Amino acid sequence: SEEKIEVKITGMTCSACSTSVEKALMRLSGVHSATVALLQNKAEVVFDSSLLKEDNIKEAIEDAGFDVEIIA
Ligand code: 9UX
Numbered sequence: 001s002e003e004k005i006e007v008k009i010t011g012m013t014c015s016a017c018s019t020s021v022e023k024a025l026m027r028l029s030g031v032h033s034a035t036v037a038l039l040q041n042k043a044e045v046v047f048d049s050s051l052l053k054e055d056n057i058k059e060a061i062e063d064a065g066f067d068v069e070i071i072a
Contacts, residue, residue, distance in 0.1 A: 002032065003049040006072040009041050009061060017066070024064040028052060042071075 025034035030051030
């Protein structure tokens, strides 16, 4: 089923950073949408919880080079 999480991302300094986070998330099968708000250091991710767990979302963001914490 569909789950939505909000994460705080540390280390994004330009719009290319937020674009690479969005691309990294959209590359995961099971992610339905990824909206990164650069100025707020936040992202909202909607995904299929039967295909992905919250940790997979975190790992993808970390692998893209940023620190992340789940806030909601
Ligand atoms: Mo450019 Mo944003 O290296 O970190 S992608 S500043």
